[in-house]
């Protein structure tokens with residue numbers, strides 16, 4: 586049995602469904618979790634799905650994933666654009682890492698064009714709303730045993 590894929594979400598994503606739905610969609614984080622669980626199950630895999638508004642908590646989970654996970658899917662949200670500490674934790678994890686965004690940050694304000702997380706990511710899925718997470722879980726499953 587392979588280790589789970591950690592699916593981590595950063596700040597403000599607990600507000601999915603009510604937060605700028607024209608950008609992030611009407612689905613809630615529970616909907617995202619259910620879709621990820623369905624996709625993982627279809628691939629014969631399991632996930633650990635967590636969200637935090639706190640940078641240090643996300644870093645603790647990435648450090649935990651280092652030994653407990655087979656791969657990491659992470660939507661770092663705003664911390665992707667600011668956090669070198671999160672980048673360092675992801676590099677130290679030495680796991681396949683799939684960066685995931687609901688929107689397409691490259692097509693938005695300039696402040697969103699750079700993410701530190703991309704420097705540690707194996708690949709990036711963005712712009713497909715809830716489906717970004719499903720595709721990221723599929724990519725993570727392909728990248729890991």
Ligand code: DQA
Pocket residue numbers: 596597660661662663664685686687688689690697
């Ligand atoms: C986001 C994009 C980020 O720029 C933003 O700060 C978020 C969500 C996305 O999923 O599209 O909070 O990561």
